[in-house]
Amino acid sequence: MALPVVAIVGRPNVGKSTLFNRLVGKRIALVDDRPGVTRDRREGTGILLGTEFKVIDTAGFETDDPETLPGRMRVQTEAAVREADVALFLIDGRAGVMPLDEEVAGWLRAIDTPVIVAANKAEGSAGETGRLEAFSLGFGEPFGLSAEHGEGIVDLFEGLRPFIGREDEESGGAEDEEEEGGPLKLAIVGRPNAGKSTLINKMLGQERLITGPEAGITRDAITIDWEHGGRKVQLVDTAGLRKRAKVQDKLEKLSTIDTKRSIDMAEVVVLLLDATRGLEAQDLRIADQVLEEGRALIIAINKWDVADNASSLFNGIKAALVDGLSQVKGVPVLTVSAKTGKGIDVLIEAAFTLRDQWSKRVPTGELNRWFDDAIEAHQPPAPKGQRIKLRYITQVKSRPPTFVIFGNRLDMLPASYVRYLENSMRDDLDLGPVPIRVNLRMQKNPYHKRARKA
Structure with a gap:
C-alpha cells in the first residue's frame, strides 16, 4: 500500500529543506542560507513514532511568470501539493507572516x-x-518548531497524524515485497545541459523534473521510483559535473558532492553525452570516476x-573510449534521444x-577450472629466472565482482598479466564490461623463520 504523502510548502528560505532532512533522518537535501536552493521536488521516507510516510521537499513558492525558471519551479510545487495527503505550510516564525506567505495561503x-x-x-x-500571527492565515492553530534543532517535531507529528496515520493491519503485506534483487538503481550523470532531466522526464512520461535552456538547473540528486516492463527502477537525476577548477561556488560544490554520493549508491550509471558537443576530457574524467567507484557504466x-x-561521431567516441578507459574494455555505447524517446528501451535493457x-557470483569449481585453463594458455613470466606460482583463486564478493588470487612471489607479477586475467574473465565467465577487482595474496612460507634461525 502506498505511503501517505506530506508536501512541505512555503516561500523561499523558511527552512523547508532543513525540515525535510529532519523528518527523513538524513542530510540529503541541499541546505544553504541563500533563497531558491531547492528547485526540483525531492522525495524521502520519514518515520515518526512508528508511522511511516513520504515527505516531499518543494521549491520556494514564487509568483514569477510560468515561463521563467522560478515559474517552472512553482509548477512542480503545485503538482506536489495536489498529489499530497496533507500540505505542511511552513513560515519563518522570527520574520512573522510576510506578504508572500499570504499569497501562498490564498x-x-x-x-x-488539507x-x-x-x-x-x-x-x-x-x-x-x-506563530501567533499565523492564525491570520486561516488554517487553524499553527505549530511552533525548530527544524534545525529538532524542537516541536513531536507536536507537529500529532498535527499530521489525522492525515498520515495508518492502522497496523493496513501497513505492509505480501503485495509490497520487492522482486528479488530489488529495483535497479540507475543514476544519470554528465556535464551540465547534456539533457539528463529531459531524458528522465521522457522515461516517466511526465514533466516531473524542471528543464530549460539554463545550465545547472538541477542541484539536488533526485531519486524517482519507476517501472519499466513490470520491473522496478530507481532513477536518479544528478547535477551536471563541470571541471573541478571551474567549481568555485559553495552551492555548486555541494551539488557536486551530492552527485558523487549518488554514483556511489548506484548500481549502474549512465554517462550522458551531448551529440552536438561530442566527447570531451571532462566526460572521460566522469567515466573514470564511475569505474573507480566500482559501478557498471553505460555511455549514452x-x-x-x-x-x-x-557515424563518424559514434566511431570517434568509441575509439576515444578505448584509449581513455583502458581499465574496462567494451563499455556499452548507445544512442538516445531525450526529445523523441528513441533508444530508451535499449538503454534500460542494457542496464x-x-x-x-555486476552482481554475478561464479561457482568456485567453474572459477578454478577457468583459472587453470587461463594459466595453461598463458604462463606468468619468470622475472630474473624466478618462477611465479599462481595456486588458486576465489571470489570474495560481487557488486562489483571481486577476486583474490593466492600464490608465491605475487609481488613480482606484472600488472599486464593481471589485466590479461581480468579480460579473460570478462570473455570466459560472462562478466561483461563491468569493473573487476583482483587482489593478490601471497602465502606464507612455513620454512621462512626456520631457515633464518639456521
Whole structure:
C-alpha cells in the first residue's frame, strides 16, 4: 500500500529543506542560507513514532511568470501539493507572516489538499510572535518548531497524524515485497545541459523534473521510483559535473558532492553525452570516476536525432573510449534521444543486463577450472629466472565482482598479466564490461623463520 504523502510548502528560505532532512533522518537535501536552493521536488521516507510516510521537499513558492525558471519551479510545487495527503505550510516564525506567505495561503485555500501551518525557527520563544500571527492565515492553530534543532517535531507529528496515520493491519503485506534483487538503481550523470532531466522526464512520461535552456538547473540528486516492463527502477537525476577548477561556488560544490554520493549508491550509471558537443576530457574524467567507484557504466549519446556526421561521431567516441578507459574494455555505447524517446528501451535493457553481470557470483569449481585453463594458455613470466606460482583463486564478493588470487612471489607479477586475467574473465565467465577487482595474496612460507634461525 502506498505511503501517505506530506508536501512541505512555503516561500523561499523558511527552512523547508532543513525540515525535510529532519523528518527523513538524513542530510540529503541541499541546505544553504541563500533563497531558491531547492528547485526540483525531492522525495524521502520519514518515520515518526512508528508511522511511516513520504515527505516531499518543494521549491520556494514564487509568483514569477510560468515561463521563467522560478515559474517552472512553482509548477512542480503545485503538482506536489495536489498529489499530497496533507500540505505542511511552513513560515519563518522570527520574520512573522510576510506578504508572500499570504499569497501562498490564498493559493492553498483554493485547492482541496488539507493544510496545517508551522512556524519554523522558533527555538525557545523566539518565534512565538510569528506563530501567533499565523492564525491570520486561516488554517487553524499553527505549530511552533525548530527544524534545525529538532524542537516541536513531536507536536507537529500529532498535527499530521489525522492525515498520515495508518492502522497496523493496513501497513505492509505480501503485495509490497520487492522482486528479488530489488529495483535497479540507475543514476544519470554528465556535464551540465547534456539533457539528463529531459531524458528522465521522457522515461516517466511526465514533466516531473524542471528543464530549460539554463545550465545547472538541477542541484539536488533526485531519486524517482519507476517501472519499466513490470520491473522496478530507481532513477536518479544528478547535477551536471563541470571541471573541478571551474567549481568555485559553495552551492555548486555541494551539488557536486551530492552527485558523487549518488554514483556511489548506484548500481549502474549512465554517462550522458551531448551529440552536438561530442566527447570531451571532462566526460572521460566522469567515466573514470564511475569505474573507480566500482559501478557498471553505460555511455549514452543524447540528441542523436540532431547529430551531424553521426557515424563518424559514434566511431570517434568509441575509439576515444578505448584509449581513455583502458581499465574496462567494451563499455556499452548507445544512442538516445531525450526529445523523441528513441533508444530508451535499449538503454534500460542494457542496464539490467549490466546489473546482472555486476552482481554475478561464479561457482568456485567453474572459477578454478577457468583459472587453470587461463594459466595453461598463458604462463606468468619468470622475472630474473624466478618462477611465479599462481595456486588458486576465489571470489570474495560481487557488486562489483571481486577476486583474490593466492600464490608465491605475487609481488613480482606484472600488472599486464593481471589485466590479461581480468579480460579473460570478462570473455570466459560472462562478466561483461563491468569493473573487476583482483587482489593478490601471497602465502606464507612455513620454512621462512626456520631457515633464518639456521
